[in-house]
Amino acid sequence: MDIAKLRTLREFADRGSVSAAARALHCTPSAVSQQLRALQAEVGLPLTEPSGRGLRLTDAGRALVARADDVLAAVAHAEAELDAYRSAPRGRVRLALFPSAALLLLPGLLSRFAERPGLDVEVRDVDMTPKDVPGLVADFDIVVAHRDELAEPFGTERLDVVHLLREPLDVALPFGHPLADRDRVEPAELAGEPWLGVDVGYPVDDVLRSLAVRTGVQPAVVHRINDFRVTEALVAAGHGIALLPRFTLDTRRVLRKELAGIRAARHVEAVLRPGARTRPAVAAVLADLRAETTAVTAS
CATH class of the missing domain: 3.40.190.10 (Periplasmic binding protein-like II)
Structure with a gap:
């Protein structure tokens, strides 16, 4: 199966509509629909079905999305191994934090990031609820999220959760x-x-x-x-x-x-897509998050 088609399927699953997936992939909705139809023809099973004015995944589509995560994580791992040949983590990492986490962590984090030449971290503060987190993970490499300690954990098979602090x-x-x-x-x-x-x-x-x-x-x-x-x-x-x-x-x-x-x-946690932290740049930002969390809570 073509990697680009699997990536299109995952974006559709994460974002819930053809138009939202098209915006994320920087292409037209018709191109997304064409990719989904081509993938459906390739596997020989219906992957989407009508739902109101839009589409939703079928059971087969949801099953393939889970496997697509595995495939795309393996591709990310292969790319990460190639990146590891560089002397230091490089490239852009998109980081979202809820506002009070930004207040607590961001001043020290930016100082840590400045000591990593070649690393470009794009930071946004996002006023998020727990239910917003899976959608944000589709837009950011790392999402620093929070939840009541008695609430259900974020951990699903399609999220990688790293505990930072209680x-x-x-x-x-x-x-x-x-x-x-x-x-x-x-x-x-x-x-x-x-x-x-x-x-x-x-x-x-x-x-x-x-x-x-x-x-x-x-x-x-x-x-x-x-x-x-x-x-x-x-x-x-x-x-x-x-x-x-x-x-x-x-x-x-x-x-x-x-x-x-x-x-x-x-609980304050870093939430990522499966396989994301195999990228050296993402791993470096995650390490800085852990170090800064330890520093500010110990003081």
């Missing part, structure tokens, strides 16, 4: 709060407090929801703000309390209190 979520209180002198606070002590949350579907909201299930204390969310620096400013001004990630929380602006009797945290 980050506790602590309660942020304004200075002068009645619980200011406590090292840890009980969830029941926060009943009736106005909470500053994030949009539904993001990991911190998932933690708040699981907190309610486990303790029976239903947080009253009065505002939903995704920018943690804005949330800190609102907490500092006395407009509510919030669950915020420990390693980026600015304790010069707000008080940080651990939750007693309950584990509240998110």
Whole structure:
């Protein structure tokens, strides 16, 4: 089977439509449709079927996509072996991070990348939910993602997941709060407090929801703000309390209190396509991510 046709099939599977696959492959939708038809004729089985105004994969198509991942990973591995003959990792790596991970890691990461001549890292911060991650992996070589530690893991047969850290979520209180002198606070002590949350579907909201299930204390969310620096400013001004990630929380602006009797945290993970880290350039960026994570969480 032709590699280009398998790559077209994978892009269609990852992106869900012919037009989106065409944009990713920098070609026309008709060219994508032609490639899919040619591959279907080659295997002698229907790989797609009508679904509304578009197409979806058949069972045979989904099975072939899984095998296409193996084939394309093997091709990537072969290309990586050739790249290994170079003296240092080279080429472009596309890296996406959710904003608070960028706040935590990116300053040090950019310094590390600068010490790797020949490596070109293109970085974007993306406000992502866990369900967005598989689609982002289609656009980026590495996606730094986060999820509630009680949520289902990202790990599927079509994703390669590398754990970076477990980050506790602590309660942020304004200075002068009645619980200011406590090292840890009980969830029941926060009943009736106005909470500053994030949009539904993001990991911190998932933690708040699981907190309610486990303790029976239903947080009253009065505002939903995704920018943690804005949330800190609102907490500092006395407009509510919030669950915020420990390693980026600015304790010069707000008080940080651990939750007693309950584990509240998110996992931060690097997510890649299978075989992606066989590329020396991608492996180098992944190594820098691990090193920077260790450095900032140990300080």
